[in-house]
Amino acid sequence: MAGIYIHIPFCKQKCHYCNFYSIVSLKHTKDYITALLKEIYLQKNYLQNEAVKSIYFGGGTPSVLRTSEIALILNEIFKIYNVDTNAEITLEANPDDISLSKLYDLKKASINRLSIGIQSFNDNDLKYLKRIHNSGQALNSIKLARDAGFTNLSIDLIYGIPALTKESWTKNLEYFFNSDIPHLSAYSLTIEHKTVLNKLILQKKAQPPDENQSIEHFKILLELSKQNNFIHYEISNFCKEGFYSKHNSIYWLGGNYLGLGPSAHSYNGYSRQWNVSNVSQYINPENYKNIVFEKEILTKEQKYNEYVMTSLRTIWGCDLGYIQKTFGENFHKFILKESLKFIEQELLVFEQNKLFLTDKGKLFADGIASGLFRVKINM
Template identity: 45%
Template sequence: MAGIYIHIPFCKQACHYCDFHFSTNTKLKTDLLEALKTEMRLRREETDGWELNTLYLGGGTPSILSVEELVDLLGTAFELYDFAEDTEVTLEANPDDINEAYLAGLVRHTRVNRLSLGIQSFEEKELNWMNRAHNSQEAREAIRLVQKYIPNLSVDLIYGTPGQEDESWIAAIDEVVGLGISHISSYALTVEERTALHSFIEKGKSPSPDEEQASRQFYLLVDRLAEAGYDHYEISNFGKPGHYSRNNSAYWQGKPYLGIGPGAHSYDQKRRGWNVRSNPGYIKELKEERLPLEWEELSTQDRYNEYLMTRLRTQWGVDLAEVSATFGQQYVGFLEEQATPFIEERLLYWDGDLLKATREGKFLVDGIASDLFLLNLKD
């Protein structure tokens, strides 16, 4: 299983918490779409031997593109790359872009068969605080319309925002469950540099996120979705059986992926690459048939660390047999030794030869993983 990610770096307005690469100025959109197609053509051979079964359009806001623009872009991807017949084609969308004509066009003219809606909240005050472009009524209407045309739907929710009450958070979870949505991606609010939120906090205009609140709301989410029949297959992702995101699953299981677009990352299981985070710079290089791409060769230690970070976040856990076969037996011994204190604290546990996070350890899993991979073994 492998996939292609296409980054669409445009948004109507900037959310206060977002540090993804995007621009609210769309005057370069036509040139950028041409550059995306050029990059796809120049990198065709990188996927030789891959079994491509997921194509994901993220951003930014991919739904800012018209149906005609998506037809052209996706048509190029399917013309150049050998995708499986049942490829999952996901489009990230914002509720304010969704209408009946748009969805009908997607179904009629493209292979988009899954939507990921950036709902984030159903509370007006929370949406305003985030500077989202939609309101709660638009969110509910978008969900209703998408389910009519593309039932394979995921929604995003954010918890841990300053002032967010548990009752509001529970109501959002219950509403999503009640609407029969089969996949939920949910993230704790984090403060990233170069964001409006970071500036607000530094200037005293906003309180910092409360970790105790975020932890409490995380476990409210975990428990209520478990009761509703969702599998918690990755720390931030919940799906009904048969409705896991292929894109997310491939990423967290360490499968290769090709990242197309400014700021997009790629991974071929030996190297990690990234494109320049500049729309003009990206366009300029590709107009001259040059890839705006840098690569970093990953050592055995680098790949082991990434394996721990990604797999410990999942329901599949860290597999000792896989560690031994992929990285060497010395890594198995190191892992067993380093994991012992966390097992004693009941943050990790052994499920046979699989190392997994306990319920109590899940919220802390990124910090636990970083402690586990602080090592200096030779390849």
């Protein structure tokens, strides 16, 4: 099961919390497509003809591209890679880019799943985050997606925003659960070092998020998702049965994936590589014959750590039988011993030879995972 990720590194404006690689200019989109088509060809052997179950346009803002450009990229991928006929093909879209005619065209171009960057239905939150859209556009984008016949739909929401009270977070979630959308990605606001928001907080021009408030919001999220029969299948992801994100599941279940475009990461079970995070370098014709990337060969310890970190975050749990078989008896004994303290603290449960986070443990997922790492790494 393999996936292809395409990074579209353009945004109309930079959101204050954003740490993804993107530039605020659309003037290079044409050259970018040319370079991307070259990379699609150059990487043709990376997945070794493995069936591609998912294609994902992420960013940046993929919805700033013309639909004809999306179609051009997809047609090139269909020509060169072994794409499954039922592949999930997702496009991340911002509410302000969505119109009915664009959505119809995206469907025609084979996009069958939309992930809309709503973040909040509250205008104060959207202003704090410096999102380009408002709450009216957020609500309208969902309606338009439905009208265009997109049934495989996901939205992103952010919690832990300082002005977001428990009541307004509950209201955001109620909008979601009442809108019959089958998938939600909900993230706690984190302040990344190089973001504008970090600067504003340091200058005391913006309020910092409060960890306790974020924990309260997460608890509300867990409660409401249970009440609405959503499956909490990964720390930040919730869905109705049958609507798991195939693409992200490839990452979480250790599948192979090819990342195309600046800053995109690829993984083939043996090594990880990441393209240069620089549009100018990426589109430079001198680089058309050689993709500019860095690569690391993963050690057994790194692969074990990654498996522990990603599997623990999912509903499928961390399989100690798999650890024994793949990494050997030493790793198996190590995790058995190290997990005991977390089990005693009711942060983990051990069932059917697998470790799972409890609801309490979900609040400390990263810390628990790093407590089980074979070689400690900074997170």
